[in-house]
Amino acid sequence: MKLNMNKEEFRKFLLHAPQSKVMQYIEDVHPVDILDILRDDEEDAQDILGRLPENYIAQIIDEAETEEKYHFLMQFSENKQKNIMEAMSSDELTDLLGILDEDQANKLLARMTEEDARKVRQLLSYEPDTAAGIMATEFICIKEYMNVEETLRYLQANQEEMDNAYNLYVIDSLDRLKGVVSLKDLVSSAFTTSIREIIQTNVESIPYHMDQEEVGHLFEKYGYLTMPVVDHIGRLLGIVTVDDVMQILRDENTEDIHKLGGVGEGEKLNGTLKESVRSRLPWLLVNLLTAILASAIVGLFEGTIEKVVSLATFMPIVAGMGGNAGTQTLTVMVRGLALGELDYKHIKKVLFKEIGIGTITGISIGCIIAVLGYMWEGNIIFGLVIGIAMVLNMIVATLSGFTVPIVLKKIKVDPALASSVFVTTFTDVLGFFFFLGLATLFIHYLV
Amino acid sequence: MKLNMNKEEFRKFLLHAPQSKVMQYIEDVHPVDILDILRDDEEDAQDILGRLPENYIAQIIDEAETEEKYHFLMQFSENKQKNIMEAMSSDELTDLLGILDEDQANKLLARMTEEDARKVRQLLSYEPDTAAGIMATEFICIKEYMNVEETLRYLQANQEEMDNAYNLYVIDSLDRLKGVVSLKDLVSSAFTTSIREIIQTNVESIPYHMDQEEVGHLFEKYGYLTMPVVDHIGRLLGIVTVDDVMQILRDENTEDIHKLGGVGEGEKLNGTLKESVRSRLPWLLVNLLTAILASAIVGLFEGTIEKVVSLATFMPIVAGMGGNAGTQTLTVMVRGLALGELDYKHIKKVLFKEIGIGTITGISIGCIIAVLGYMWEGNIIFGLVIGIAMVLNMIVATLSGFTVPIVLKKIKVDPALASSVFVTTFTDVLGFFFFLGLATLFIHYLV
Incomplete structure (x- = not known):
């Protein structure tokens, strides 16, 4: 039907x-x-x-x-x-x-x-x-000395326990996991085949204290449907199934995406106003602190801006583009760390690559904006100041986008959670500092 | 071993x-x-x-x-x-x-x-x-009139085809899918049981042209291990297995996260410098355009800034905080849309909630920054101008964070890809406009 x-x-x-x-x-x-x-x-x-x-x-x-x-x-x-x-x-x-x-x-x-x-x-x-x-504790255990027909008859007699079974677990007399027999191998083997012949003994089992996200990545990597969970002496405690793992991975992904976007844990699209404000306001306040810090830098240079007011016009471009470049790097880094893709053997290579990206994109954007600055102000030094500030800030951006997530991970803070606050602080503060600092240095050529 | x-x-x-x-x-x-x-x-x-x-x-x-x-x-x-x-x-x-x-x-x-x-x-x-x-085309078909023992003997004889089998597919004489028998039910049923008794007939099958991401969400929702793929008249074409789906979901998640961070498709942590520059520079150039647009707004008000240079100091806060708030909303929206969580029945409720969030967080942040502005400039009107601009921009932020992803989805542009460019353009341009516009309006009270 x-x-x-x-x-x-x-x-x-x-x-x-x-x-x-x-x-x-x-x-x-x-x-x-x-x-x-x-x-x-x-x-x-x-x-x-x-x-x-x-x-x-x-x-x-x-x-x-x-x-x-x-x-x-x-x-x-x-x-x-x-x-x-x-x-x-x-x-x-x-x-x-x-x-x-x-x-x-x-x-x-x-x-x-x-x-x-x-x-x-x-x-x-x-x-x-x-x-x-x-893990769930519903699983089926059999003994090595059984054969296929005996196993089938045993399963037929214990039908109600077959709930999520895709594999049968072979344990020894001390409940320690000896191996796994897949239903696939069971049904395609002759009735007289001994379980010993179709057992897979090199079974990847999960220690009971492994973090659920790590468990998820094992499932992703190996394509398992179930994995056995064992205690410190190898006794079978339960099984984790792929459908539970998919929920976990989905939730972890949502959490990472939310954190990268500055949204607190557990906010739901259909949640209440109060929940949303509670999850977002703290992050806005943290960001406000860094924004005030960046503004304080601008405040230091009010004298310079007073003399060359066009600096105020171009200021947001330098800081903003740095923020964008930093976000790009930290996004790739945070995701790579979450998926365990960052091989510490190649960490230097990635670092040099990021510096390279910062330099190349910095020079590209810097040239455009230098020409624009020159056209706006009619002063070649003004163009150079903004162009050089841009290159410097783009390198800072990729450098901090690379470093911050790694450092946070080392000190066991979730990189997805806090990276972007630090990186934008760096790019805002240093962006304003480079630009307005250089302008102050060359003020005689600008007025 | x-x-x-x-x-x-x-x-x-x-x-x-x-x-x-x-x-x-x-x-x-x-x-x-x-x-x-x-x-x-x-x-x-x-x-x-x-x-x-x-x-x-x-x-x-x-x-x-x-x-x-x-x-x-x-x-x-x-x-x-x-x-x-x-x-x-x-x-x-x-x-x-x-x-x-x-x-x-x-x-x-x-x-x-x-x-x-x-x-x-x-x-x-x-x-x-x-x-x-x-889909893979390796699957095992059986007939309704077989019984369990016959099926087992058939599988034993066709062992090499059992590759990824967790289910057996029952087809009629025209190859149309009639139902599924799980190995679990097969092994726990008596040998004489007819396949008819253990067949599940209401099988959710996937039309062959369904998008792979949608397929992924079906697996997530129902916790299936395999799903059959059928053509337009219900003939069984192949099966999709959960391990393939997990890879797809992982890659789609990476893509969404990268897009939200302004990184192009397919960039890999261990990829080459050239690939990275190619994936990032185009987005930086798009962002540069919007940054220039925002700067042009500032440029319009250079006369005002010349008179009250502290405006330049507070300018980045208004625009930046708007950007943060907009990013929060669009993050929740984009992820909700990707997971199919946005129920169009409740869309108005979500909209009003976002306006509420914008108002509440806007007033909170606005009050703080108004006091700060008053303290910095010693002018209450200066404080009011920045506070009001902040409230207005926060409401714009949540409104655009809500609207942009929905509109993009409607016109079949990936919301993850382009939302953040549009939202930050709104918050930058309007943030500067509100703040500097209000300042110009009340300039007599500010100087």
């Missing part, structure tokens, strides 16, 4: 069609699509949720944002909450509990099965943005 | 260990790890490749960047090229041929099996950045 309704028709169907029809129909519908409908209208959401089976509700809540999970779950009776939570996956339950206060969390823990509560308590003890914080 | 060597030891092992040992060892090594070593040293690369089996070389070339593929392949004799290409996957072969000139491409096509050449020719006919352009 293929979904042939638009969103509105589907909403009406969910609300009014006979429940048996709904049950049959949604079997083939992705929970995310229902989630979309639930998000649109609070009242309808409650009615629709009331008509869905518990295990399907669990799937929807698994897919929901962490803040939504609690909201949805609370719409049900205690008993129904129990059943829904039992069908939810352990990592999502952990995310949910992670944002509740102790009181709320304890109430929910009391409603879980003993096994689930133990799992979730364990998961809550890990740092949320590490491998262990994002 | 677990990899217990560092990169240098591993390189030496690959170069000097007996070939039989190398063969055995690399069975468990991810081709990407060998690729890392090959990239380091041209000469060693040739020696190492010479010692690896053809099907493993094919895997390495599959993982390599498109430009590297040809380079690696060309190191082998014609005959070896043939065997390597036969083991490569069709989408990677297509990528490779896509960057060659006709002559080179024809030579390689002549060395492929007839079947491969036909597949690749077909794949080359699709737009490279659509679903069909990134």
Whole structure:
């Protein structure tokens, strides 16, 4: 059966069609699509949720944002909450509990099965943005001495645990990970093949404390679908799956883009005015400080500007173009650092390249602006002063665009967050200083 | 066997260990790890490749960047090229041929099996950045009337085609996609279960012409591992896998980040000086134009600045802070548009929110700077002029940060690419205009 309704028709169907029809129909519908409908209208959401089976509700809540999970779950009776939570996956339950206060969390823990509560308590003890914080504990373990047919029969008997399984994990008697058997190899091997023959033993496993962003880059690099998470002695703790990783990478990318644009963490397009002001005003205030610093430099030279007022006209070009060039370099650097592309062996080469870029673009822009300055003021020295200031500032721009992110990374400050403030401070302050300083030096030729 | 060597030891092992040992060892090594070593040293690369089996070389070339593929392949004799290409996957072969000139491409096509050449020719006919352009044609089809045991025996007999299979595709007699059977369901169902019982029929398939970025967002949203690509009458053409999609999303994110930072397409941290200058200079020149435009506004008011030279000192603050606020808004907008988060139903709400942000942050920053201006110049009107100009410019900033990306998207220009030029032009030009214009209006109170 293929979904042939638009969103509105589907909403009406969910609300009014006979429940048996709904049950049959949604079997083939992705929970995310229902989630979309639930998000649109609070009242309808409650009615629709009331008509869905518990295990399907669990799937929807698994897919929901962490803040939504609690909201949805609370719409049900205690008993129904129990059943829904039992069908939810352990990592999502952990995310949910992670944002509740102790009181709320304890109430929910009391409603879980003993096994689930133990799992979730364990998961809550890990740092949320590490491998262990994002792993699920649903996975299937088999033994080396089994053969393919025995394995298949074992899986057939343990169907309900197959939730996210793309791989089977082979562990030894001490729970240590020995290797992996992919379903692909399992289904394409003769029934009598021993697991020993199709096991992959050199399995890249993730230490439980690895940062989630680093985990994401491993998935990107190797194209894995799942990776096992192990503790310090190699015992299998859980698995991380690629779909969770994609969400993480998307959020990390959004965060990096926002930070580069001077927007605080967690601002959402559809968030509230208060949230936005809170995420943006602090950065504007930091920028205000650097703007005041740059203006103070201009203030030092008011005497010079008074004599040659055209300096005020060209001032913003020198500082602004430096800012643009600096932003270019820091953008390439910050992204390269985030993707782990900066090879410290070649760091000198990149540095010299950036100085080269600053010099070449500086001379290009500097020549244009020197001619323009000469034409405006009718004074060749005026043109030279602005041209030389431009070249100098462009070199400062690429140099600081290169250096600032590396230094910030070394002192463990996120380069995406703070680089642009520092770089524009450098280019503004030094841009004004070079230009107005040179003008003061050559003031006799300018008036 | 677990990899217990560092990169240098591993390189030496690959170069000097007996070939039989190398063969055995690399069975468990991810081709990407060998690729890392090959990239380091041209000469060693040739020696190492010479010692690896053809099907493993094919895997390495599959993982390599498109430009590297040809380079690696060309190191082998014609005959070896043939065997390597036969083991490569069709989408990677297509990528490779896509960057060659006709002559080179024809030579390689002549060395492929007839079947491969036909597949690749077909794949080359699709737009490279659509679903069909990134799909692979290796997939496994089964029939509805089979049961689980028959399917398993079929897979066992067609082992070599299981390359990237996580799902089996059920097609009808006209090759139209009827549904999907996941390996997970296959291995956990009793041998006598009919495929009909475990088929999922409501399969989200991708039309072959869908843009690859859109494909990426479908994978992100639903957490799929593979999606089938169909033609206009629903025939199965190929499959897209999540690992390819992750690369695409990563590259699109890099591109967006670079564009927002004013860096042209395809610049790489480890690229050449020439490439970098070529990607950055054009944007600097565009920015120069807008800087000149802004300066021209200042030039209009030289008479006013001559009378009150402190205007030159505060000028950069008004324009710069507007630029910062505009960048914040456009960053949130551009990222929201890229992720498809902007719901046109709520567009008015977002607009009013942005005006609100501009007003609130404008008044906050405006008050601070008004006091500062008053203190610097000892003139309350001077303070008021700069404060009011600041509020006005902050509102312009958030308004243009909101409007520009939407308009660009509507006229099908990439918002990430051009938004920031337009927004900073607005904030610079209008910032100077408000500030110096107001100063001119109230000049009698300022001197």
